[in-house]
Amino acid sequence: MEYVLATAIGVLTASGIWLLLRPRTFQVIIGLSLLSHAVNLFIFSMGRLAPGAPPIMPRGGFVDPARYTDPLPQALVLTAIVISFATTALFLVIMIASRGLTGTDHVDGQEHKE
């Protein structure tokens, strides 16, 4: 399972960075989204991977550490998702405004002449 998750994070990050360095605003925004997905998975994995272990305290308050997973990274991921969702939406608005004002979707607002 570790290999699958590590590969997923690696592929997402690599694609994200490649897209982030592209000259079109749409590629940049997709790149940032992929990067934030990669980071969310990464934070999640920092709570250690344990199949079948809930992060919820059972009735009575006694916790068996072997069958319990760390709830904190999950809370962090939730916060990170909300924030990246909001900032991506904001970036989208700026992107559209830039497209409307300049008539091009190049990140510099103008096409580079070859």
Next chain:
Amino acid sequence: MMPEADHLIIAPILIPFLAGALMLLYDERRRQMKLTVSIVAAALMLLAGIELLRRANGAGFAGGSDVGYYLLGDWAVPWGIVLVLDRLSALMVVLTGLLALPVLIYASAGWHRQGQHFLSLMMFLFMGLNGAFLTGDLFSLFVFFEVLLTASYGLLLHGGGQFRVRAGLHYVAINLAGSVLFLIGVALIYGATGTLSMAHLSELMITLDGSRRPLVHAGGAVIALAFLVKAGIWPLSFWLPSAYMAAPAPVAAMFAILTKVGIYILMRLSFLIFGPTAGESYGFGAWVLMAGGMATMVYGMLGILGSQALGRMAAHVVLLSSGTLLAVTGIALLQGDGAAMISGALYYLVSSTLGAGMLFLLFEPMSRDEGGIAAMLALTADAYGLDPADTEEDADPAPGQWLQIPGLMTALAVAYSAAVLVLAGLPPLSGFIGKFMMLAGGIGEGGVATTAVWVFAALLLTAGFATLIGLMRIGIQTFWANDGDAPPIRMLEAAPVIALTAMLVLITVRAEDVLRYTNATARALEAPTLYVDGVFAAPRVADAEENGAAGEDAP
């Protein structure tokens, strides 16, 4: 023990938050009310900050300590989120307030009309700033940092226009990438140590086993990268000049403190996590701060000499001051006994932030006679579809009402020279004292005059000279070499600039008091155990109540 006495610590976060949220409920026609609310809120925030500073300086907190704590949700320390107020954070909160009030008054001369929700965004920016200065937890630092960044995106785009949208696009993209880095660093540190509390982390560093130490180093380096982008270290600073240039004048003045957030966090985390109590990790990354800081100084200096536009020059002044502070932090960490240098650097931080803010406020009226501004203001009001009847009601006064008093222009020229003196570090104003204290700390009695310090000293003096040349050139063009017509200035725009000059004069006259404070701050930074022990001893309200009840039951 009186736990409720420390509720004031959360005031600098709550006041702007509530004021900003309240203003969102009303639309743009209630401008006068909004303006009053935001100025009152900023004044309250400043007062709360000053009271906190007084307490941090005079052992005014529960238990007679210099450090105040506020347990959010009353959770015991390593588990819950804690707000920590020590001398350094109190200083930064007061600095925010000192800059906020003049900026709001300046904006009330017209900028707040150029778009939607300007004042609310400003309030959220203050909230994020104060939160980032006060928090003692890495993840809530991320949250407050995002609050201030999101508000700054909105403010940078305020007024619209192609130039701003393009600069805004770059600014948002680079900061989103920075946030991603920050999260990776936080996750690495959590994975390696299992804590996000800065105090707990600092305590764990000494006993950390060898296999996990590299992970914490990697996490620290990635977090530092995110904040170095914000602080504008060379080569991560190319976004900064165009963003600061594109921002509306009052926003750019407020942005002068945004780079200082990066510096503050780097200083705080370097000393807590990689400071004297960190065992093998002591001084990790200090080389990067020092070398990067010096490279930034060179870049800022060349930028000042090479800029033609006023805004670009002011942005490079900001870079120069960032570079200086980073280099001092690096040198102090490397050499161990850097309290005197850090103390000078903190004094320099206050004076250069106020000076740079003032420069941004001055540049906009100074370049106004080029005629661009009036046309631009009319255009943006149009673009936002503001009700014409509404704008008429408090429209710009007729040209005759723009103040053309020569006396006011003279006052501005004096203010400009004061800013130049402060930023170039010439006597008699505060910039000189700051630079002198940094150099005295490095070279003078008790300092370790290594090669690095000498290189830094040479750079600092050359940079001051370059600033003087660059700014004087602009000053001569504007105040001496213009053909008779003084650019129109409003009283509301001149007053904040004069107020900032007065603040600079005040910290110069009261330099001894300020330096005593920054000395104590620097010594506290060098002794992280003070911070850590205090945080762990922070009393929970529930416990205190139980103790109180037990005390009453006892005969």
